Amino acid sequence: MEAVNWLLINGANAVLWLWGLVKSLFVTLFGALDTVLDPVLSPVFAVLNPICTAIGDAVYAVLGPLPVWLGLTVLSALTGVVMLVAFRYVSNQTAIGRAKDDIKANLLALKLYKDELRVTFQAQGRLLWAVLRLQRYVLTPVLVMLLPVLLGLAQMGVRHQWRPLHPGEQTLIRMRLAEDAGNPIEVQLEPNAGVVAEVGAVPGGGELVWRIRGGKPGRHALRFNTGGHVIEKELVVGTDFQRVSAARVGPDWTGQLFHPAERRLPGDGPIRSIEITYPGVDSWIYGANWWVLYFFVISMAVALLLKPLFRVRF
Amino acid sequence: MHDRRLARRTIVLALFCTLMWQDYAHAYIGPGAGFAVGTTLFAFFMAFFSGLAAIFLWPIRWFFRFLRGRRAHARARVKRFVILGLDGMEPTLAEKYLAEGKMPNLARLKEKGSYLRLGTTLPPLSPVAWSTFLTGCNPGKHNIFDFLTRSKRNYLPALSSVSIRGASRSWKVGPYRIPVGKPDIRLLRRGKPFWNVLGEHGIFSNIIRVPITFPPERFRGALLSAMCVPDLRGSQGTFSYYTTRAEGEDDYIGGERIHVKCKDSVIRSHLVGPENDIRRNGGPMRCPFEIIIGDDGEAILKINGQTHSLEKGRYTPWIRVEFKAGLGIKIRGICEFLLLATEPEFELYVTPIHIDPDKPALPVSYPSVYCTYLSKMLGSYATLGLAEDTWGLNAGILDDDGFLHQCLEADTEREKMFLDALDKVRRGLCVCVFDGTDRIQHMFWRYIDPQHPAHDGQSQQQHRDAIGELYLRMDELVGRTMQTCDDQDTVLMVISDHGFNSFRRGIDLNFWLEQNGYLRLKPDGRDKKYLAGVDWSQTKAYCLGLAGIWLNVQGREAEGIVDPKQADGLRDELCEKLTGLRDEEKETQAISRAFNAHKTYHGPYRTEAPDIIIGYNTGYRASWEAAIGQPTGELFHDNTKAWSGDHCIDPKLVPGVLFCNRKIKTAKPRLMDLGPTALAMFGVEVPSHMDGKPLAVADADGSFPSTGDGLREQTDTSGVEKREAVGV
Incomplete structure (x- = not known):
């Protein structure tokens, strides 16, 4: 019994150690990737983001008269159709069809010849191979769609993830500083009609924090003065549905991707990012985090329904 | 070149890693790709678990078979x-x-x-x-004696092995008639x-x-x-022949001609499908198609939103076709197209429309x-x-x-x-x-x-x-x-x-029966198909199908006149007269033996057999006309058709x-x-x-x-x- 316990405990430890190793490998790999990709992709997003934001504003202006949930539904459905058509033309439909046929054939072989263990194993092997082939054929459309989908999702994110600060509502502004920014650093939040600064700036942990309260409704540009050098950050106060930029980030391509509504911060300055902790949109359909799921379900359902019409196999 | 490939791979890897990493992206990569990934993972898990189940259940299955005393292969001499x-x-x-x-x-x-x-x-x-x-x-x-049997009620030919009828009940909704239950398909064997x-x-x-x-x-x-698996129209195979040619027959045995018109090198027509049982008085369903004739004897076929090229003398692969019945119901079939000619007249052959094995309209x-497994495989x-x-x-x-x-x-x-x-x-x-x-x-x-x-x-x-x-x-x-x-x-x-064996001459047994006083035609009854010209009130025996002769027995056939007590004597009489029947023109024996089915077969269905089974001699068979119950004015007919070999003769002449x-x-x-x-x-x-x-x-x-x-x-x-x- 003791031997079994020993085996179980040490086995579990070994698995955990292995998992930790894999995780750290991934972190290292992605960290290294960022170092390589930031200089390449950051200028790209600097160009793309204003264009996408303009398109996003136009689309949401068209959807504006509709209730938010309906607008999201229409947008999700349209995205489903566009993605479906794109998938059809970008993917190798013949090869996908063949791989899918192989998958189904081998699944049926498992059912038909269930008493033949040899056939069961053979079918499983072939099934695995067909699955891998299908993944390989799906990779091309995935890669082609990846960028437009991410840009689109980012545009939706800045509208559905957070809501504007209500007048009088409290929140925090966090300014992350560069490691070589020098210590202490003086930053002044200039007075603005949209905000009442209650506390701050409070330094700590490589960042400065302000506690603020929402002021006059509207779209305001907060100005942060660092020794004569002024950095702006947009603040939205109001009660209606509108675009909200939760952060203005530096030349970090992933940050730029998901916070596309404002220009990137200069890379050589002392400030890495300025974040406003907006409250999440409160809705089970189009609210924070739920909108992704809703979008996912609607676009999937539309794609599935229209698949025969567009003669797409996936 | 190598650098470009490396760069491309790096970008692919980077994008792939991004996909696996980022906040939103990890959940969503577009509907098509998302589904593909989802279904393949599902398939993989299905395979894994079914494999696991197979391994664990196999001994249990074996045990239960053993308990039931049916231990497979235990006494077998072969695997x-x-x-x-x-x-x-x-x-x-x-x-x-x-x-x-x-x-x-x-x-x-x-x-x-x-x-x-x-x-x-x-x-x-x-x-x-x-x-x-x-x-x-x-x-x-x-209970199988021929391809065809005859209806005892109306003497019409019917398939001997299967009976197919639509669902017996239906719901009427506006112009639609929604069948309740499955079609009634019965194996008669x-x-x-x-x-x-x-x-x-x-x-x-x-x-x-x-x-x-x-x-x-x-x-x-x-x-x-x-x-006996039918085509989509329910027949045993009906080909379609589309042509701009004005003259010629409209109907063939096992096929039909459809006259089409060519306008600006475009031909529009349709495939004929099964009867529309969903719509009241719906008629046969149609699948429209369009053919655009090119300059070089080739053509483009557009059907069901797909485009296929047609090349003269070359079959297309199997093409899936759909017939829309209404209410979103589609019947699927497959067929092949063969472009025969584009000039001076357009000619196109289409195979009978087979049931699509991928989504069969009837159980095959x-x-x-x-x-479906075979179709996918x-x-x-x-x-x-x-x-x-x-x-x-x-x-x-x-x-x-x-x-x-x-x-x-x-x-x-x-x-x-x-x-x-x-x-x-x-x-x-x-x-x-x-x-x-x-x-x-x-x-x-x-x-x-x-x-x-x-x-x-x-x-x-x-x-x-x-x-x-x-x-x-x-x-x-x-x-x-x-x-x-x-x-x-x-x-x-x-x-x-x-x-x-060879099939050189066909014998019209209906003519022989008429000559010998066993069958009487109506005044205008000659050459009418499916026994429509027979005067049943004066007919004792008739021929339909390839196997033999039926008696017109009282109480069995709708208009039977032969007393059942005298039927056996009549069978023997016919067998005696037909055995050794000669073809004087060719100076040879045409019928080797005739068999009284009631004495030859044994079992509960022997009475369903044709009463007399004919054993033709080498070179002979039932004539084409006799097979479809069309009495002619001659006993022997030269067979000039391509169908030139046969085996429906005396069994001793054609062993396997x-x-x-x-x-x-x-x-x-x-x-x-x-x-x-x-x-x-x-x-x-x-x-x-x-x-x-x-x-x-x-x-x-x-x-x-x-x-x-x-x-x-x-x-x-x-x-x-x-x-x-x-x-x-």
Whole structure:
């Protein structure tokens, strides 16, 4: 019994150690990737983001008269159709069809010849191979769609993830500083009609924090003065549905991707990012985090329904 | 170049990593890709868990079978029994090619094991013969005596093996009639196939395209139906011929002509589908198509939103077509297009529309997913019972090439299925029947028979040796089969259900009956099809179908006049008069023997048989007109059609073949013995109702098992001599 316990405990430890190793490998790999990709992709997003934001504003202006949930539904459905058509033309439909046929054939072989263990194993092997082939054929459309989908999702994110600060509502502004920014650093939040600064700036942990309260409704540009050098950050106060930029980030391509509504911060300055902790949109359909799921379900359902019409196999 | 590839790979890897990493992206990569990833993962997990379940359940299954006393294979003398059916392989031709050394594989099989002529059935027709094969019974017990039978109510011909009717109840919603329940499809063949008996003892069978297995019956195994599976229109195969030509016939046997108009090099027409049962008075469903004729004799076909190129003289692959019934209901079929000509007249041939095996409109397999499995595994394939369009060639729409293509394609599809079954089934029964041998001999016999009326002037034709090439191809198929059956535990039999002979002259038995006072026509009744011209009030006997003659019996037929007490005497009288009937013009005997069915068959269904079964002599058969109940004014008709070979003659003239990789001691094996033989080889007791007896087949070491277990040996004729000639 003791031997079994020993085996179980040490086995579990070994698995955990292995998992930790894999995780750290991934972190290292992605960290290294960022170092390589930031200089390449950051200028790209600097160009793309204003264009996408303009398109996003136009689309949401068209959807504006509709209730938010309906607008999201229409947008999700349209995205489903566009993605479906794109998938059809970008993917190798013949090869996908063949791989899918192989998958189904081998699944049926498992059912038909269930008493033949040899056939069961053979079918499983072939099934695995067909699955891998299908993944390989799906990779091309995935890669082609990846960028437009991410840009689109980012545009939706800045509208559905957070809501504007209500007048009088409290929140925090966090300014992350560069490691070589020098210590202490003086930053002044200039007075603005949209905000009442209650506390701050409070330094700590490589960042400065302000506690603020929402002021006059509207779209305001907060100005942060660092020794004569002024950095702006947009603040939205109001009660209606509108675009909200939760952060203005530096030349970090992933940050730029998901916070596309404002220009990137200069890379050589002392400030890495300025974040406003907006409250999440409160809705089970189009609210924070739920909108992704809703979008996912609607676009999937539309794609599935229209698949025969567009003669797409996936 | 290398740098670009490296850069591309790096970007791909980077994007892929991004996909795996980022906040939103990890959840969503577009509907198509998302589904693809989702379904493949689902498939993978399904496979994993079903595999796991199979491993864990296998001992449990084995245990339960053991408890029920059906421990499969425990008493078996073989692990696997394989029967390769070559429909209609003629022994004289096979022996000729063997002697010439042209069939090395069959020669090897004969040398290693055995070769014997195989007794067929009366009549030697495929539906009868294969029914006898699979039930081990004479036709009196399985109820199949011909392709056709007649309705006792109205004398109209009907399929003998299956009855198909729509669902009996329906809901009426506006213009729609929604059927409640499934169509009523009944197998009219009686008796239990021997693979069902094997299944009851836990032995798995894989049965491919054995005739008269539609609709498929439930059993332990997988089965794909064959002969009598209808096309999508419910017929036994209706081809379509589209032409701009104004003159010519509108109707052909087994096909129809559709006149089309060409405007600005574009032809618009439609495929004709099944009747629309969903809409009231809906008529046949249609699938529109458009053909754009190019300058170089090629054309573009647009159908169902797909575009296909047509090339003169070349078949398209199987094309999926959909017929919309309404309410979102679609019926799916498959067909092939063959562009015959674009100028001076447009001509297009379309095969009968087969049931799509991927999504079958009617059950063509057991379990129902087996046909889908084959479709997914091998691609689309012919499902129609008589897949090769003999009528198209007979009508002169198809040429020899066009017809041969269909035969070769069907055989290729079949071989893939068969080899797949052989690969999958290592313990149990595998049966597969190839029809190409039958169809090609039917249509090309004129080339090897100089006396045939259709032979003249055709000796230079490209396909004059089509039959010889066919036998060689079949030998190669046997070779490939032998490669998969070369273990000690597999018994391989290569069989044919009957042989073949020439069909030079047709006999109109209705004319003979009229001449001899047994049949009376209405004043304008001559040449009317389906017995419409017969005066039933003065008719004692009539001919319909290929097998024989029916009496018009009181209380049985709707307008019967023959007293049932006198019927047997009339049968004997007709048999006596017809036996030895001569063709004076050719100075030869036309009918070898006529059989009183009620005395020849035994079993509960013998009364359903034609009363007289005709055993025609070599070169003769029921005329085309007699087969469809169309009385003419002549007894003998030269057969000038491409359908020039036949086997519906005296069974002693057309035995089948039996090759086996083991020695067989039985001198005169019959087709009906093969099912019982398979049962005996698997150690399963042969049911008492079966008429066949197990053949004495040697074990792998060449020794024969002890007698006393019902095996038929050389000396044991047990009444067979008396009956062997008629296969009953």
